[in-house]
Amino acid sequence: MKKLFLAFIVLIVVVAAIVVVRALMFTAERPQSVPSLDVKVNTDSSAPHLATALSIPTVSNQDAAKTDTAAFRRLHAFLAETYPTMHTNLQHEVVGGYSLLFRWQGGDTTLKPALLMAHQDVVPVVPGTEQEWTHPPFGGKIDSGYIWGRGALDDKAGVIGICEAVEALTKTGFQPKRTIYLSFGHDEEISGVSGAVNIAALLKQRGVQCEYVLDEGGIVAHGIVPNVSAPVALIGISEKGYLSVELRVISAGGHSSMPPPNTAVGILSHAIAALEDHQMPAHVDGVTETFLDRMGRETSFGYKLVFANMWLFAPLVERLMAANPTSNASIRTTTAPTMLAGSPKENVLPIMATAVVNFRISPSDNVAAVLEHVKNAINDPRVKIRALGSPSEPSPISDVQSTSYKLLERTITQVFGGDHVVMPYLVVGATDARYFTGLSANVYRFLPNIMTSEDLQRVHGTNERISVTNFQQAVKFYYQIIRVTNEL
Ligand SMILES: [Zn+2]
Helix, strand or coil: CHHHHHHHHHHHHHHHHHHHHHHHCCCCCCCCCCCCCCCCCCHHHHHHHHHHHHCCCCECCCCHHHCCHHHHHHHHHHHHHHCHHHHHHCEEEEECCCEEEEEECCCCCCCCCEEEEEECCECCCCCCCHHHCCCCCCCCEEECCEEECCCCCCCHHHHHHHHHHHHHHHHCCCCCCCCEEEEEECCHHHCCCCCHHHHHHHHHHCCCCCCEEEECCCCEECCCCCCCCCCEEEEEEEECEEEEEEEEEECCCEECCCCCCCCHHHHHHHHHHHHHHCCCCCCCCHHHHHHHHHHHCCCCHHHHHHHCCHHHHHHHHHHHHHCCHHHHCCCCCEEEEEEEECCCCCCEECCEEEEEEEEEECCCCCHHHHHHHHHHHHCCCCEEEEEEEEEECCCCCCCCCCHHHHHHHHHHHHHHCCCCEEEEEEECCCCHHHHHCCCCCCEEECCCCEECHHHHHHCCCCCCEEEHHHHHHHHHHHHHHHHHHCCC
């Protein structure tokens, strides 16, 4: 007995020693010191240009037929007039009605092109909230060091940032070595089915394969990544898939004074409850594992003890992450019942009850596996299950060891400063980039916008704005990434 106890103590000591040694060795790899930035862009005019672009209400309407298409034409005219050298030096075409595809011929046609993306459209302002804006959402106002308006962060800073950089570079006579494409979709906020889908198809049809694709989807996060005090540039290297499932129960209906023991609503409710009770399994692997590794290296010693020893603490980390909706979304396929319909009248039994459940699919799962899970979890033949619309599979995971990822990492550090940490992460929403994964193995999602938790609320919310300084950095970022793409 005493021997056993002694063996147990020895085991504890050995495990503790391993945990501590691993934590001590768990240090961050920062990119080597980078040359300081020398970028010639007219920072005085860039902010007013963004402000004007924000005053053009290129709003995507859920019903695409109701979209104000004249606004898109106005934005195109504004771009042509504001960026004349870019329009002379680059070929451009309109795709899918209002999306723009620019092609900047590279000197070496044997090299794969690079593709920069952003979207022209913005979400509507929620009716009734207009008065809550400090400056009108389509006023194009610059005040107190900020450029205000719907689209300032999502995603006209991207469109105008890229155009400013390209205009400045073309003016200096800069010649890209590889061809550079610019893709500005017009319906990203309503799934990109006319814009990004058609641009990706067109490029595929022309046999284009890209060295890298850069779209929105990551940010420069200030105070958002838990336990890390340094600002963190998040580069999305994969995005979750999307699936909406309809559950439908048919029954006899009739008068509610003589109901059967189980009504269509009751049966449907059991099915929804079963899905909530049987969540898809968590996976602390793939992108999230890489993210936790990079993140853990930036935390204090106490946290390093945990993150350096995932062999021991993975179940604990998984449980903690599952308890918070934000981190939970990065470790599993999420289940969200969103729509519900039953009888149209209080005293009438439903002849049909329906629900829609929205799933965001983890890169470890796929559409077929989720449908199978739904069937098994509900396990009731009275509930008919069908996938709605056009589901999308999770994106493949892009390489964090590629030269283009390293270039991106280096450029971010150069523009934002060496105190910034770059981390790959899983995009839990959806971007136009998902349609381009067939064109390149290196699809990255990063917008050079600095955001705090408060700014995240402004995206699709009230008082969307970007600081003038940050927008100027964004222009420099695009300028530099285009320039150093010549080194790839
Ligand atoms: Zn966006």
